[in-house]
Amino acid sequence: GAVVSQHPSWVICKSGTSVKIECRSLDFQATTMFWYRQFPKQSLMLMATSNEGSKATYEQGVEKDKFLINHASLTLSTLTVTSAHPEDSSFYICSAPVAGGTSFEQFFGPGTRLTVL
Amino acid sequence: DAKTTQPTSMDCAEGRAANLPCNHSTISGNEYVYWYRQIHSQGPQYIIHGLKNNETNEMASLIITEDRKSSTLILPHATLRDTAVYYCIVRGGTGTASKLTFGTGTRLQVTL
Numbered sequence: 001g002a003v004v005s006q007h008p009s010w011v012i013c014k015s016g017t018s019v020k021i022e023c024r025s026l027d028f029q030a031t032t033m034f035w036y037r038q039f040p041k042q043s044l045m046l047m048a049t050s051n052e053g054s055k056a057t058y059e060q061g062v063e064k065d066k067f068l069i070n071h072a073s074l075t076l077s078t079l080t081v082t083s084a085h086p087e088d089s090s091f092y093i094c095s096a097p098v099a100g101g102t103s104f105e106q107f108f109g110p111g112t113r114l115t116v117l
Numbered sequence: 118d119a120k121t122t123q124p125t126s127m128d129c130a131e132g133r134a135a136n137l138p139c140n141h142s143t144i145s146g147n148e149y150v151y152w153y154r155q156i157h158s159q160g161p162q163y164i165i166h167g168l169k170n171n172e173t174n175e176m177a178s179l180i181i182t183e184d185r186k187s188s189t190l191i192l193p194h195a196t197l198r199d200t201a202v203y204y205c206i207v208r209g210g211t212g213t214a215s216k217l218t219f220g221t222g223t224r225l226q227v228t229l
Contacts, residue, residue, distance in 0.1 A: 004160075043220060043221050046218065049216060091158070095160075104215065108160035111158070111159065113158070
């Protein structure tokens with residue numbers, strides 16, 4: 001199957017700093033990527049849809065000025081958590097769809113664990 | 118997208134078949150049933166999907182009822198490595214922008 005990577009796999013930062021997380025499709029191109037957030041013992045919550053060459057689409061309740069998304073190429077999307085606070089500590093996961101016949105499979109990255117002190 | 122209902126947790130003995138049910142009574146005609154699983158602290162892994170016919174791949178089988186209101190994921194010979202949270206997702210559309218909405222899933226514990 002297709003491979004999606006994320007970097008870094010984990011990061012610890014101080015409150016008030018910004019953190020950038022990269023999501024790459026390694027063996028395919030993705031005009032669309034998705035960013036999810038998962039708190040402990042909870043399910044994945046979609047944050048935003050990243051669109052190559054255009055603005056991201058954010059889900060209701062997600063602050064677009066706090067979670068900056070850039071999809072500058074067909075293989076890379078970045079999520080920047082600006083002015084991070086402890087409540088932003090979470091597991092961030094990206095995914096990218098791959099066409100397969102009449103439907104699409106989504107392949108997920110391994111996730112990035114963010115801890116804000 | 119249609120909402121799904123899954124049991125919170127299930128246990129299965131290693132080597133036995135694990136049958137994970139999912140109800141999706143409001144599914145519409147063009148919506149697919151997808152199954153993903155998430156092993157602890159990893160990204161979700163695609164397992165299988167189907168529209169109305171039963172499907173089988175190297176990982177699992179998917180049985181969809183004739184009225185499409187429910188489905189069952191079958192892991193034929195569960196191993197300890199199959200311990201994970203399994204998500205049943207119903208999704209419409211075939212475009213790349215068709216997002217996945219995750220419910221609470223079923224936590225499958227495979228035991229010796």
